[in-house]
Amino acid sequence: MVISQEKLQGILSKIKSQEGVRGVVVTTLEGLPLSSDLDPDTTENVAAIITSLVGKALDAVRELREGSLSFLTLDTTKGQINIAPEVNEGLILVVLKNTE
């Protein structure tokens, strides 16, 4: 992992202070959670499911020759899931938000 633990914590604090944010999970590209403010079960679920979805999205963008994926957003009836795949750092950042 290229990013320092200190830098990561700084980024996370900034995100968590935003309105409507109810959870932030950082996982490796393999779905291993590195940091989370959700309970352990939810964290494991989010890490596993989102990592698998990101893999599929990375494949899709490559196959469609759309360059590289910088951000993936899911709008749901319960809010928004923002996903930033930081492939170079070997991390996926997942932010769960409530509908405003």
Add this chain to the structure above:
Amino acid sequence: MVISQEKLQGILSKIKSQEGVRGVVVTTLEGLPLSSDLDPDTTENVAAIITSLVGKALDAVRELREGSLSFLTLDTTKGQINIAPEVNEGLILVVLKNTE
């Protein structure tokens, strides 16, 4: 399909007139293209790849109990892919945009 061909064409014209839009594809949930302004090869590719990604995203949202998926957005280095899964109508609307 619940939506009429006429209504669909109206929606498509409106989307295509927006700035930066370089392609609009409508497929069934099974990946069969119904309408497209891209060449046949690209259309088939987009329909197959995006349908598969939407299936995965619908699974993810259900498993995470986030309600239902209303919109999926991929930000890439080449632009944006906006995906509206209209599950009730049996359609997926895909809009390819250039970076502004």
